[in-house]
Amino acid sequence: MDAVQTDPKLRRDPAYFALRAEIEEFFYDEAECLDTRRFEEWLGMLHEDLRYFMPMRHNVKFGQHDERENSREDYGISWFNEDKWTVSKRVEQILTGVHYAEEPLSRTTHMITNVQVQTALPSVEAADEITTSCRFLTYLNRVEYETYFFVGKRYDRLKKVGGEWKVLHRRIILDQNVLQAKNLSTFF
Amino acid sequence: MSFTSRAADYVDWKRGQISREIYVSEEVYRQELETLFTRAWLFVGHESQIPNPGDFFTSRMGEESVILVRDKAGEIHVFLNSCRHRGMKVCRYESGNTSLFTCPYHSWTYTTDGRIRGIPLYKALYEGNLDRDDWSLIEVAKLHNYKGTIWATWDPQAPDFLTYLGDAKLHLDQALDCRDGRPGGSEVIGVHKWIFPANWKFAAENFLGDTYHNPSHRSVDMIGIGPSALQGVKGRRDNEMEEAQHIWCSFPAGHGVHSAIQPEGYEFVDTFKNDPEIGQYFRHCHEERKRRLGENARFLPFVGTLFPNTSYHGRQPRSLCSWHPHSANETEGWRFFLVDADAPTKVKDFLREYYMRYSGPAGMTEQDDLENWLYATRASTGTIARRHNFNYAQSMGASSLNPVVNGIEVKGDVSLQVTEHMAVGFYRRWAQYLDREPWDVLLGAGDERFHAQAAE
Structure with a gap:
């Protein structure tokens, strides 16, 4: 199951569009950090209780998609299913300068689109915890000829800490079955 | 396009040199599909x-x-x-x-x-x-069906699986058996599938026991991602074999493994320290395994490749891999992650999180391997590059047949130092498949390493 939208759709009013704009800006800031290789700064945008999850996608029979299409969070094997410590280790690894899968560093462009706020607590006007959906297109080129496109959907839960949004939960739905890349050495 | 060469000409095992053609040639690749993947288990x-x-x-x-x-x-x-x-x-x-x-x-x-x-x-x-x-x-x-793992061959003349596996069985067992020594009992908790532009043999060879490639993984070893990393332990796994004698074994059917043998009277090495409960679980498994297996409990696995394209990681992490060929320079990797089916949920959770940060295309260790395999393939395709062999002379002559190590006889052509003789053994057999040799040869009948008296 990709989206989990059981709550009624938020009313598209000026308060909604203001909140959405704020969140779009947050996502663009994240992308800018990643694409300009300010990885430690990016870590600062993640909540201490972060869960970072990318399932594998399976080819299943019609009618079984909700149940079996994606590997499950916190059960069995996925592409990523980890906490902030592990994501931080990934950054630390890149910063050693001898993580050869990212040395020399890849060139990446993270594009975020179709941003929507799904839920907002306690209200859209005074939101300090929200869920969002968006689409991503991450372009990665490394060394000379290696080029990958990672395209999919992202479902985030963001929470305000000290007046700033932090990513508390990130579910990355990559639209691939057999991974069409030798590595997942970038962030989403 | 028919295969007009002799594969044996590509593998100069006496000097420890192998032609780059075998990693890049489409003609060789077609012959592999015809003569190797149609016959091997x-x-x-x-x-x-x-x-x-x-x-x-x-x-x-x-x-x-x-x-x-x-x-x-x-x-x-x-x-x-x-x-x-x-x-x-x-x-x-x-x-x-x-x-x-x-x-x-x-x-x-x-x-x-x-x-x-x-x-x-x-x-x-x-x-x-x-x-x-x-x-x-x-x-x-x-x-x-071997301890839950299913193997198959298209060749009705193929020897039965256990004959094919030979003395590599003891080592594969260490990956397949329960951590407390009960036979079998593993389950697959997920399969990573990904495609990468490298020849399949780079991956297979890596797991034959290429310990020499350790520097590739310097970044994870520096930062520490192992089961005790939260306690400040560096490295990508806990070193439970610090007192052990490492062994690198080549087998007649082309398999190769890297394992270790603990000394007599060895004790449990404190590992899996990120969580005391998990540490305690593995201490318990250690004691049970020792009780069940006796002297054989001193065998511990690292990695191995069962000829031609099945590899295992025996312990930290624990998985089976298939390196499926797509073309001379493209391979689909499948990694089947294993746990004891009856392990507590908390243990399974601990292990799978460790497996995911270590292995596969998102794994912090394996990513660096893939970088190597890709560019080793690519930089070997050129006309000039193909004229120059790879060197496999490492520790040549340092192995012996069935040595006694820490008081235990170890079957196979065994080295006690870091070596590439398993790769040489693998490619000797590989060439014989491509040259359509009969099964007794493919099982090592003509290989003097395993027939010391006959060679004299």
């Missing part, structure tokens, strides 16, 4: 993936799609995933449960034991011209 999947009648898992053998299925009577089969009429895949789901495989093209249907169940308009169009019993799904010649 290949790993197809795990029993835990198909526990119930009608369960299936689509797998690969060489370049070809196959279906691993448990039929309605409970028997396990492996079929070529291709309709007998026009070849359409009869199954494009990765796994599931079914009574029938229905071809989408013309609706021929097959039961889970491979037999034709229905051909549309049979009476009007085929009666008298087609005997349905002759057109079952194409089934492998032999199949073997």
Whole structure:
């Protein structure tokens, strides 16, 4: 199951569009950090209780998609299913300068689109915890000829800490079955 | 394009040199598909993936799609995933449960034991011209369930699986058996599948026991990602073998492994320290294993490759890999992650998180391997590059047959120092498959390393 939208759709009013704009800006800031290789700064945008999850996608029979299409969070094997410590280790690894899968560093462009706020607590006007959906297109080129496109959907839960949004939960739905890349050495 | 060379000419095992052609030549690759992947025993999947009648898992053998299925009577089969009429895949789901495989093209249907169940308009169009019993799904010649792992070969002349496995069995067991020493009992908790632009043999060779490539993983070793990393332990795994004698073994059928033997009277090494409860669990497993296996409990596995393209990681992490060929310079890696089926949930959770940060295309360790395999393949394709052999002379002559190590006889052609002799043994056998040698040769009949007296 990709989206989990059981709550009624938020009313598209000026308060909604203001909140959405704020969140779009947050996502663009994240992308800018990643694409300009300010990885430690990016870590600062993640909540201490972060869960970072990318399932594998399976080819299943019609009618079984909700149940079996994606590997499950916190059960069995996925592409990523980890906490902030592990994501931080990934950054630390890149910063050693001898993580050869990212040395020399890849060139990446993270594009975020179709941003929507799904839920907002306690209200859209005074939101300090929200869920969002968006689409991503991450372009990665490394060394000379290696080029990958990672395209999919992202479902985030963001929470305000000290007046700033932090990513508390990130579910990355990559639209691939057999991974069409030798590595997942970038962030989403 | 026919194979006009002798593969043996590419493998100069006496000098420890191997031609780069074998990693990049399309002609060699076609010959591998014809003569090697059609004969060798290949790993197809795990029993835990198909526990119930009608369960299936689509797998690969060489370049070809196959279906691993448990039929309605409970028997396990492996079929070529291709309709007998026009070849359409009869199954494009990765796994599931079914009574029938229905071809989408013309609706021929097959039961889970491979037999034709229905051909549309049979009476009007085929009666008298087609005997349905002759057109079952194409089934492998032999199949073997070894401690839950399913292996198959297309060659009816192939030796039985245990003969093929030979003395590598003891080492594979260390990956497949329960952590507390009970035989078998593993389950697959997920399969990573990814495609990468490198020759499949780079991956297979890496797991034969290429310990020398350790510097590739310097970054993870510096930062520490192992099961005790939260306690400040560096490295990508806990070193439970610091007192052990490492062994690198080559076997007559082409398999190669890296294992270790603990000294007599060894004690549990404090590991898995991120969580005291997990640490305690593995201490318990250690004591039980020692009690059950006696002296053999001193064997511990690192890695191995069962000829030709099945590899394992025995302990930290624990998985089986298939390196499926797609072309001379493209491989699909599958990593089947293993845990003890009856391990506590908390242990399984601890392990899978460790597996994911270590292994596969998102794994912090394996990413660096893939970088190596890709660029080693690419930089070997050039005309000038192909004129220059790879060097495999490392520790040449340092191995011996069936040595006694820490008081235990170790079967095989065994080195006690970091070596590439398993790779040389692998490629000697590889060349004999390509040159269509008979099975006794493929099992090492003419290999002087295993027949010391005969060579004298």
